[in-house]
Amino acid sequence: MLSDRPVTAPVIALRAIEKWYGTRDEPVHALSATDLDVGAGELLVLLGPSGCGKTTLLRMIGGLIEPTAGSLSIVGRSLWEKGGRQSEALADLGMVFQDANLFPWLTIEDNIALPLELKGMGVADRRAKARELMKLVGIAGFEKRWPRELSGGMRQRAAIARALSYNPKILLMDEPFGALDAMTRDAMNMELQRLFLATEKSIVLVTHSIAEAVFLADRIVLLSPRPGKIDRIVTVPFARPRTLELQATAAFQDIVLSLRERLAEIS
Numbered sequence: 001m002l003s004d005r006p007v008t009a010p011v012i013a014l015r016a017i018e019k020w021y022g023t024r025d026e027p028v029h030a031l032s033a034t035d036l037d038v039g040a041g042e043l044l045v046l047l048g049p050s051g052c053g054k055t056t057l058l059r060m061i062g063g064l065i066e067p068t069a070g071s072l073s074i075v076g077r078s079l080w081e082k083g084g085r086q087s088e089a090l091a092d093l094g095m096v097f098q099d100a101n102l103f104p105w106l107t108i109e110d111n112i113a114l115p116l117e118l119k120g121m122g123v124a125d126r127r128a129k130a131r132e133l134m135k136l137v138g139i140a141g142f143e144k145r146w147p148r149e150l151s152g153g154m155r156q157r158a159a160i161a162r163a164l165s166y167n168p169k170i171l172l173m174d175e176p177f178g179a180l181d182a183m184t185r186d187a188m189n190m191e192l193q194r195l196f197l198a199t200e201k202s203i204v205l206v207t208h209s210i211a212e213a214v215f216l217a218d219r220i221v222l223l224s225p226r227p228g229k230i231d232r233i234v235t236v237p238f239a240r241p242r243t244l245e246l247q248a249t250a251a252f253q254d255i256v257l258s259l260r261e262r263l264a265e266i267s
């Protein structure tokens, strides 16, 4: 059975994208020339051993790091302009990191509304939008709370709501649940799947967890290190919505096991 979300025109297209970091010693070849497409409405997971370039790749897609070579387009528009400036394609991207990075002096709703404030939206409209998003991510009722008053999982929900505030087509997530306990992480995986199905975003997510990758992904891009490059791309065949019970099935465990074996070989 193939995934029920067909991959259509790419919303992210990488062509021969490469990254070298200059350091005091030798330059580091973080990613060798890489081609990759992410389809509209696809959930793509980047998986691989420490140092294989997952974060580098995600940050290049997000316009936070400029590639050393290659081209990168977002919904058909080149992300980088001449002179090292990002183009308007940046508006199609929302980012979520391992740490929620909420401002402690702003209420939850004002944290979520901040990108809209920066775009010049009035206070009533942006708070209404924040409330709508809080309902979507399951934290309605906490509008006037401070970030410190929320659990780690709730703070990550707020960070996701903030990333969705200006309605980007693509969500980029760097180990968004890496700091959460196992039960909260399971709950957040279910929540992310619900959001993914409800909003029809494309998502690129970095994780260290093989089970999380197999549970969430339409396709898993396995990267190998020194220098970082794509080792293989694994299509995950399970229909959505997926339940946590799926993880106990032989079919799920088979994919986890083959990825674990390959990870051990390339680490």
Ligand SMILES: Nc1ncnc2c1ncn2[C@@H]1O[C@H](COP(=O)(O)OP(=O)(O)OP(=O)(O)O)[C@@H](O)[C@H]1O
Pocket (backbone or CB within 6 Å): 021, 022, 023, 028, 029, 030, 048, 049, 050, 051, 052, 053, 054, 055, 056, 057, 228
């Ligand atoms: N700013 C930097 N300057 C120099 N080298 C860097 C820099 N950022 C990353 N690197 C190097 O580039 C390589 C890829 O790093 P990156 O953080 O992208 O890997 P990763 O797969 O995300 O690792 P992890 O799973 O540990 O987070 C590593 O060798 C790392 O040491």
